[in-house]
Amino acid sequence: MSIDRAAMFGVLRSLRFGGGRWVVAGSGPMLALGLVDSVSDIDIVGDAAAWKAAVSVSHRGPRAGKLGDRLVELTVNGVSIEVSDGWLGTGADQIIGEALEIEGYLFLPLERVLDSKRKLLRQKDLAHIEILEARLALGPTAES
Numbered sequence: 001m002s003i004d005r006a007a008m009f010g011v012l013r014s015l016r017f018g019g020g021r022w023v024v025a026g027s028g029p030m031l032a033l034g035l036v037d038s039v040s041d042i043d044i045v046g047d048a049a050a051w052k053a054a055v056s057v058s059h060r061g062p063r064a065g066k067l068g069d070r071l072v073e074l075t076v077n078g079v080s081i082e083v084s085d086g087w088l089g090t091g092a093d094q095i096i097g098e099a100l101e102i103e104g105y106l107f108l109p110l111e112r113v114l115d116s117k118r119k120l121l122r123q124k125d126l127a128h129i130e131i132l133e134a135r136l137a138l139g140p141t142a143e144s
Contacts, residue, residue, distance in 0.1 A: 001040065001041075001078060001079065001080065002038040002039075002040065003031075003038055003039050003040070003041070003042065003079055004031075004037065004038050005031050005032065005034070007077075007079065008024075008028060008031055008032070008039065008042060008079075009032075009103065009105075010077065011042060011076050011077055011079045011081070012024065012042075012105050014076055014077065015044075015076065015081075016053070017046055017049065017050035017053040017054060017083075018049050018050065018052065018053030018056075019049055020046050020047045020048065020049030020050025020051070020052070020053055021046070021047045021049075021050060021096050021106070022044050022045060022046040022047065022050040022083075022096070022106065023044070023045050023095055023096050023099040023106040023107060023108055024042065024043065024044060024105060024106065024107045024108065025043040025044065025045050025084075025087050025095070025107075025108045025112075025113070025116070026039070026041070026042070026043030026082075026108075026113075026116075027039045027043075027113070027128060028042055028043060028107060028108075029100075029102075029107040029108050029109070029110060029113050030110075030113060030128060030131065030132070032102045032103070032105075032107055033102070033110070033135075035131050035132070035135060036128070036131065040080070041079070041080040041081065041082060042079060042080070042081045042082075043081075043082050043084070044081060044082070044083045044084070045083075045084050045085075045086065045087045045092050045095045045096070045108075046083050046084070046085065046092055047092045047093060047096060048085075048092070050083070050092075051070075051083065051084075051085045051092070054072050054074060054083035055072050057074060058072035058073060058074055058083075060072070060073060065084050065086075066088055066089075066119075066120070067088045067089035068086070068089055069084045069085055069086040069087065069088065069089070070084065070085050070086075071083060071084040071085075072084075087108070087112075087116065088116050088119055088120075095108065095112070098112060110132055110135060110136055111136065113128075113132060114129065114132040114133065114136065117129050117132065
């Protein structure tokens, strides 16, 4: 499923993770800033309370993610969401501490998105790496 910016923010508005704090990771920050037109899913990194809430509503139990993180899959309004308790080896609290706010929601900074794309180096990441490098070459802004 292709998720555009409006659909992503619609899903984010509907998320309730038991009062926990969470941040949008993966390609979500690129979508929020208009660097891509759509994403295929939404990646969320949640603190302990958000993680516990996500696990409680998941139809399948947690599974191992990359580099030691755990994740659960949810579907909200037909949109696939992966909630993890860390991001590629970095704990949720640190990830949340680095987050930037866009329209009232926390997002992974673009520098961290670029680092993760370089670590994963999947086919779909190659174009995103180019976009991120070009954007970050413009220098720091309030949005990155």
